[in-house]
Amino acid sequence: MISGSNKISKREEINELFEQLGEVLEQGVEALLIGGAVMLELGLKDATKDIDVVCRSEEDKERGPFEESWISNFSDTNGERQLVRVYYLATLICKVHCVWVDGYRHLIPIPKSIDNPTIDSFKYKIGSILNYPLPFQGFDEAHHQAGIKIEGK
Structure with missing residues (x-):
């Protein structure tokens, strides 16, 4: 008891x-x-x-193959989904749907649209943080190579 x-x-x-x-x-x-x-x-x-x-829950474990046209811009055209949860202390702030690209070299937030691949500045900052330990891998170059634009830039 x-x-x-x-x-x-x-x-x-x-x-x-x-x-x-x-x-x-x-x-x-x-x-x-x-x-x-x-x-x-x-x-x-x-x-x-x-x-x-x-x-x-099972729905939070969103992992698996990812197929959109922009991923073919990388030498390794396989992508894998990764749901990223952002917490402040013990409070969930948001979920950001991302994809590992180019042989797991970069974790990129998924753009809003296939026709106009764009991410907002918040998702760009999240992507920068997620890729920070690997600055030599070039997060900026990766989303540029993918053809993903950043809103407001």
Whole structure:
């Protein structure tokens, strides 16, 4: 049974919360435990005031082949979808649908339209961040090669 205090200090309390959650869900979800509860589990913290969880359903696992004409501008014409979730603290801010291109060298936000491949400045910034560890790979060159325009540029 969950204690009456404002803090969770036992692994069993976390397990009980998940069991209760499982009883009320209509379908299964993948739940990733994050934050203080993980630190409690690892013995790095004595208690936590809340349980931070990221849940994914089957529809969130949007991965698979991607086919639009602009992807043929790369030497490797295979693309794979990747749904990117943007969080601030534990709050989901938005989902950005992206595609890995050119042999997984670049992760590019998917343009609004096939006929006029354009991404807005927010998606451009997200793409820049996602590709940042690989600046030598050339994110700007990649979306230019794909023929994708940036709104306002």
